Amino acid sequence: MKGVGFLVALVLWTLASKLASASDPSPLQDFCVAVNDTKDGVFVNGKLCKDPKLAVPEDFFLPGLNIPGNTSNQVGSMVTQANVQQIPGLNTLGISLVRIDYAPYGGLNPPHTHPRATEILVVAQGTLYVGFVTSNPENRLFTKVLYPGDVFVFPVGLIHFQFNIGHTNAVAFAALSSQNPGVITVANAVFGSHPPINPDLLSKAFQLDNNIVKQLQSRFWWDNN
Numbered sequence: 001m002k003g004v005g006f007l008v009a010l011v012l013w014t015l016a017s018k019l020a021s022a023s024d025p026s027p028l029q030d031f032c033v034a035v036n037d038t039k040d041g042v043f044v045n046g047k048l049c050k051d052p053k054l055a056v057p058e059d060f061f062l063p064g065l066n067i068p069g070n071t072s073n074q075v076g077s078m079v080t081q082a083n084v085q086q087i088p089g090l091n092t093l094g095i096s097l098v099r100i101d102y103a104p105y106g107g108l109n110p111p112h113t114h115p116r117a118t119e120i121l122v123v124a125q126g127t128l129y130v131g132f133v134t135s136n137p138e139n140r141l142f143t144k145v146l147y148p149g150d151v152f153v154f155p156v157g158l159i160h161f162q163f164n165i166g167h168t169n170a171v172a173f174a175a176l177s178s179q180n181p182g183v184i185t186v187a188n189a190v191f192g193s194h195p196p197i198n199p200d201l202l203s204k205a206f207q208l209d210n211n212i213v214k215q216l217q218s219r220f221w222w223d224n225n
């Protein structure tokens with residue numbers, strides 16, 4: 001009986017640890033610096049890897065995250081990326097970083113989701129109203145007002161946002177549990193797709209008049225990433 005209990009516990013633990021490993025797969029080597037061309041490269045996890053002997057410190061380095069992003073745009077925010085596109089040494093390591101700048105009162109990182117990453121954000125400057133919404137059917141909204149030094153987590157896949165409610169510029173840094181988290185900005189994807197989604201379909205889905213849908217589809221949807 002005791003042995004059966006142990007087995008059940010082991011199976012449950014194994015299942016739980018499988019369920020919990022929702023980030024990029026762990027690397028099977030120290031690193032796998034991404035290269036663009038196939039010469040001397042091997043195909044691993046979406047990027048080609050450089051011969052480790054040829055790796056240099058610069059493969060793991062990116063300067064410039066002290067430089068504010070330009071927030072003069074229709075949403076009033078700018079995301080500066082530090083993922084595998086900018087730092088090839090991040091390939092297969094399952095982590096990345098962003099800097100986000102927000103214009104004074106109203107700078108918005110609009111509702112979006114990262115299909116491949118949980119995000120942990122820390123405010124460096126300013127005051128942010130942040131939140132995320134859980135899956136159907138609850139669609140529960142979690143929000144918080146954050147001040148410098150405050151940390152908040154956006155669980156993988158959930159729609160989330162940050163809004164500058166202070167009267168100064170705001171700055172946040174966030175780490176993401178993927179080398180390539182991906183971004184789907186809800187409005188851009190739904191109303192700004194190429195080619196456009198059938199407006200009849202969207203007017204039904206969003207309970208909107210067809211003309212309003214067509215208006216929304218004719219707008220320019222700024223990508224702050």
Ligand SMILES: *[C@@H]1O[C@H](CO)[C@@H](O)[C@H](O)[C@H]1NC(C)=O
Nearest residue numbers: 033034035036037085086088
């Ligand atoms: C790979 O190509 C991308 C896009 O063309 C470029 O931005 C990047 O700097 C290149 N990376 C390397 C390591 O050559």
Ligand SMILES: *[C@@H]1O[C@H](CO)[C@@H](O)[C@H](O)[C@H]1NC(C)=O
Nearest residue numbers: 068069070071072073074078
């Ligand atoms: C910021 O972007 C705006 C709009 O594109 C542009 O007019 C302005 O020159 C940019 N500012 C800086 C400092 O680059």
